[in-house]
Amino acid sequence: MSSTEPDALLGPADIRDLAAKLGVRPTKQRGQNFVIDANTVRRIVRTAEVRPDDVVVEVGPGLGSLTLALLEAADRVVAVEIDDVLAAALPATVAARMPGRADRFSLVHSDAMLVTELPGPAPTALVANLPYNVAVPVLLTMLERFPTIERTLVMVQAEVADRLAARPGNKVYGVPSVKANWYADVKRAGSIGRTVFWPAPNVDSGLVSLVRRTEPITTTASRAEVFAVVDAAFAQRRKTLRAALAGWAGSAPAAEAALVAAGISPQARGEALTIEEFAAIAEHKPAPKTDEDQPSGSSE
Template sequence: MSSTEPDALLGPADIRELADALGVRPTKQRGQNFVIDANTVRRIVRTAEVRPDDVVVEIGPGLGSLTLALLEVADRVVAVEIDDVLAAALPATVAARMPARADRFALVHSDAMLVRELPGPPPTALVANLPYNVAVPVLLTVLDRFPSIERTLVMVQAEVADRLAARPGNKVYGVPSVKANWYTDVKRAGSIGRKVFWPAPNVDSGLVSLVRRAEPVATTASKEEVFAVVDAAFAQRRKTLRAALAGWAGSAPAAEAALVAAGISPQARGESLTIEEFAAVAENKPATDENGSDR
């Protein structure tokens, strides 16, 4: 660990002082809940297994609680912040509290969903306290656009954490679970109580670890083709796959044919399939003629 001042991290009084100085009030619209406990952010960094050679991207750094903890360990931290006031203030906070590491910090003032390039070397890790209202789309977008990210640890609403880490057959297994597994091996990595946030949220939070797959899903179908099957399967999750995939395949018989060819029962439901099985279904989508009829 790099040497830093003992009080470099932000505590509750520091957070409120910074917020007051900036005239910042956390907004529900952007899902802002600032971590005010130094032990919690250090725990997140340890759980993420951040290494001294890591280039870490952080989404939604807010006032900088986790940012400073990451800078204690990582080689470089790139923070992506959409809020105008917070983005303008964060570099000064880093420079004031961790001057010896300030040259290893970079800020991107943008919506994370729009970022396609990051300054400096390619990121190797993603560590973030993701805003609850956009956690899943942001996570999947960043994993897709930055394949150099090997390890991810995100803090999200406990319910979202459960969905991301769910396995086939689990009642909360769904679109986030399957799509996250396209990129990574996913598991729950801990829980975070409400009292370490300001303001305290009405729900608990969970940590989710996502490690990039050593080998991509073996399939001749594209990601877009596989995800189209996933979306269709869970759009009507109470229906059998024969019925749920009728629109995707062109008809219920065509859906059944694709499922049988993939070795899957037409009476199965989406919540029972692995990402590999969804890929097999995508590979067997019937060809259609120009009128949309299956041939």
């Protein structure tokens, strides 16, 4: 890997100058909070354990703070940016500050939720400061569409980080926790204060590490079938699974039968179940009733 200049990363003055030249004002609509501290982005890269042979995909690179730190450590970086002005400016920023690494950088000007392929070699890592308002759907979409991503480190709102890393029985354990566990082993990997951002957000941030499972969940149910159970279970999380899954199964008795067949108490609640247990329930979804199943003379 070629060396980089010690001042190649963006500092607070660099960020504000670049934003002023571009006429950029961070917007809440897109959850834009730019990292202005070089030590923080290098810490993120270290925590992500980025390797010299990694192809890293970054979502929401903004003005390029983390992008440049990733280019210091990885073989290649592919950045996905939805903002027209930021997407147009980033390649020039990379070329100006890291000319020796510019050929290792690619930009995809798109909404990350719509990206189905990336240029160059398949990505091996995802490292991103995710926009707070779309963090979970973007994360889950990228993990689904790019199975070669082995390691992920995302910076998200602290509350979201807690939810993603929560274990069964925790009060914040929910849909994001379960679905992230379908793909990876998830854990909290640190906290980030508000002062390293411009503008400073009203909430703290957290780092979440996701290491993709070496073996997928053992189940005959599809991901979509398992996720349908998860969504139903937490749509009414205060209810027992027998009641919460009644719509999914067709009736409360049918839900109870599926739960019993899966070895799970009908009186349990979704917040107590592992991803493996949700998969077991999905395997026992009752077949939908047909007209022939209705008793003669039924008024239904």
